Amino acid sequence: SYAMAIExxxxxxxxxxxxxxxxxxxxxxxxxxxxxxxxxxxxxxxQHYSIRFIKELKTRNVEFxxxxxxxYIENLPDRVSRFEVTDGYNLLLINISDNITNDFSYRLxxxxxVSHPYIVVDGQTNYKRxxxxxxxxxxxxxxxxxISTQISGFYKSSFSxxxxxxxxxxxxYANTVVPIEGGEVELPNTSIHILFGLSRK
Numbered sequence: 001s002y003a004m005a006i007e008x009x010x011x012x013x014x015x016x017x018x019x020x021x022x023x024x025x026x027x028x029x030x031x032x033x034x035x036x037x038x039x040x041x042x043x044x045x046x047q048h049y050s051i052r053f054i055k056e057l058k059t060r061n062v063e064f065x066x067x068x069x070x071x072y073i074e075n076l077p078d079r080v081s082r083f084e085v086t087d088g089y090n091l092l093l094i095n096i097s098d099n100i101t102n103d104f105s106y107r108l109x110x111x112x113x114v115s116h117p118y119i120v121v122d123g124q125t126n127y128k129r130x131x132x133x134x135x136x137x138x139x140x141x142x143x144x145x146x147i148s149t150q151i152s153g154f155y156k157s158s159f160s161x162x163x164x165x166x167x168x169x170x171x172x173y174a175n176t177v178v179p180i181e182g183g184e185v186e187l188p189n190t191s192i193h194i195l196f197g198l199s200r201k
Contacts, residue, residue: 007200014043017071022036038073047133063093064092083118085187088131091172095109107150107168113146114142114144115176170192
């Protein structure tokens with residue numbers, strides 16, 4: 001059947017983020033600027049993971065991928081008491097992938113960002129409890145917008161007719177505008193992701 005021809009990948013891993021200068025804009029005359037050091041803490045709950053649905057079309061694969069990425073900032077300026085995007089700096093991507101050799105392949109993707117921020121500035125926040133490990137994109141607290149892109153290389157090897165494992169390295173650039181109470185912050189992210197997972201045909 002058509003459904004049975006769709007392969008599913010699930011991966012866990014960690015991300016390493018490039019530091020970024022951020023500007024929290026409360027108004028034209030009230031801007032908080034600081035150099036953010038991001039952490040992902042990928043193996044801590046809620047985990048950093050990827051889930052992919054893959055359909056073979058002619059010589060390439062077309063994929064839909066959700067990457068549950070997370071961002072923590074601990075080196076905060078005085079007026080900011082919390083800055084986390086841990087119910088997800090979620091990346092929704094449409095990919096193409098193809099083989100380079102029998103076991104090694106590449107993946108290219110483009111999509112959008114669905115963020116769930118917990119940011120407290122001057123004691124104020126617009127945070128609403130979200131979905132945790134499983135994002136509930138339809139509920140309050142999630143914000144759609146911006147762009148996500150990726151290029152990755154991965155090794156894949158089968159150990160049965162139905163199952164295989166893979167090891168993947170991704171380079172990701174994403175950018176979105178996150179609303180805060182009374183303002184907004186543009187939140188770009190450049191990151192390298194290391195993932196290990198299983199696939200089922």
